[in-house]
Amino acid sequence: MALLQISEPGMSAAPHQHKLAVGIDLGTTNSLVATVKSGMATVLQDEHGHALLPSVVRYMPEGEVVVGHDAQAQQSADPVNTIASAKRFMGRSLKDIADRAHIPYNFVDSSDSTKLLQIQTRAGLKTPVEISAEILKTLKARAEKSLGGDLMGVVITVPAYFDDAQRQATKDAARLAGLNVLRLLNEPTAAAVAYGLDNAAEGTFVIYDLGGGTFDVSILKLTKGVFEVLATNGDSALGGDDFDHRIYCWVLDRIRETTNNFSPLNENDTRLLLTKARQAKEWLTDNHEAQIVCRLSTGTLVDITISATQFVEFTQQLVIKTLAPTRKAMRDAGLTLEDIEGVVLVGGATRMPQVRHAVEEYFKQTPLTNLDPDKVVALGAAIQANALIGNRSEDDLLLLDVTPLSLGLETMGGLVERIIPRNSTLPIARAQDFTTYKDGQTAMSIQVVQGERELVADCRSLARFELRGIPPMAAGAARIRVTFQVDADGLLSVSAREQTNGVEAHVVVKPSYGLSEDEITRMLKSSFGSAEADKKARMLAEARVSAGAIINSVTLALNADSHLISDNEKQTIETEIQNLQTVSQAEDADAINKAVDALNHATEAFAAARMNASVSHALSGKNLDSINL
């Protein structure tokens, strides 16, 4: 095991020290981890030289968990305990899964149809979050072994079209895997970073990303290290898996035609045929026909030849389905085809010739394929992780992303009132005022939805929450301001306050889906087999880490800019730093967190002054000394 480097308390690590950070592409079919080594983004391989980790998790009889190729190899033998494509189920309830009849897992039927789905395995009930966490743990171990140290932070990619629930689920999975998430990065944006920096590209580019289970299209403007997303669209339930599935259905029809008394397939045979279908799809990329040969558990011998022409024919609708979101993105960006400098293909499913043809035909130009479509997303994530953790010396990489779906509120009659339109640049905040309907009303219920449809019923409900403690007043007299904030991860938070009478009922709303703090603690416990004492130790460790981080950043800020504040203010801040240093030596996590808050509070004016100074500096290009502040 590598030795940990620990610096003197309160001292910052040497500025040139390389911090370990990786980018993770958590894919539907395959996952990857990449990092930047000596200025070059590289995908990290496992001990057998594999870069791709199949996103397959198998729960073994002895309680062991197997992830990757070994799990994939046993999919047909042990289908109900071997979960593939868990990403399709992230942040979803059972009613969201359209084709569950063809998925060989034991989904748990819940009386509550909005509850996040669970899968029954021999290791007990598993959520997609826990299954994804196993994949992340495997990649974490691979990276730490390969880089020889603990990871300080990761960037995890998500489909641009992922909604709030799916993003939250991804973040929860990372937490379960013990990863510090620097940022959730949209996959097409990651691809644009890798492509753009590699080719010194400038202009407007389209990223067409057809992965195993998701489709995204993003339009970006690239100028000198700035990647500005102009519009994004997609389908979070469309990908290479669906092409496998079409082959599977087609083969099943052929078997039915030729077999007497054909009985429904069992789970093992379903999985076997799906695997054969995937292999046939891959074979058809470079060949005119593929043969599917296997023996079902019923004894039936399957021997079917499928031609490339047939494959193109019965998957045509799937290809067409990607063009509507593409046109929408072009319209939202206000662009015509002539404005597009290049179209970059991302995702393994873009290897299919019919997909390439369709893209070429629509954009009237040959798509760019000079980067490995499987790796480009992970490489872009690694570059972003390297920049975010502070390793990149040039301070020129800036990603301006957007929210993929509109956010709205339920109004009278089940209609949606749009608050934040889709394709708004992040971070964004919007406030909306509400008032009471009846005299003396002290509570109200607000429903937040995400989606483009007019009716609440057609959109995804993110949260229904109640504002309580409104001071009783005449109808229409109260003023409740609700603020919606979408952060750079694309995650929503809602806060509300009553503005009249000086009464501030401040609520922070966590969406109703996602895992509660208790559930995460329980899962962490069961995965580490740890007891209450471990939880305390972890909380103390986390508190000390955040104390160290803030002391470090405030000290650096004081060294650079203490002329922006009075000696008095400076002294107050220094006192709080000393206090936090003292408290950090003790074993009380709560006390440390309180001291962190106090230090944060003491630096408010200083932070604002620094912000102002840096903005005037940016606009004038002058030295700070020459500006009269």
Next chain:
Amino acid sequence: MSLNYFELFGLNPIFNIELATLESNFRKIQSESHPDRFLTASATEKLSAMQLATLANEAYQCLKNPANRAKYLLELQGITAISETNTAMPMDFLMQQMEWREATEDAVSAKDVDALDNLLAEIRVEAKSLQENLVSLLDVKKDYATATDATRKLIFMEKVSEDINRAIEQLDI
């Protein structure tokens, strides 16, 4: 920091702004304030950076769009272009708006996306000449009363365009 949107980007408060300068100054401010730059900063610094980045996004969206820019310039003069009590429109504009709405409905029932696209192009041309008008009204003549009418027209034309875009989207599945 109570800068108005123009001051935030170091621009003169006029309608005919240099869009390239707006864009490059927007990027400069985002370079200094984007949350990605403050991952290791204290919570206080994160918050003030987040507020500035959010403000810059909002200000950029406002100034980039001609109708919103005109509306905002009038607001700086204390004029509310669109209010619930002030929706008066000249008759000829109302007629034109009705024509556009009817043409949209006809195209939707005929499922004619091309007709909708043509309608959008037609409105774009009209909007363009209104914008040229606004340069002289707002920046040169400072005739805010006439500018308010033109701005209101521009805003309504945007609404019609938005509805047409939504109609196209619903036809295009």
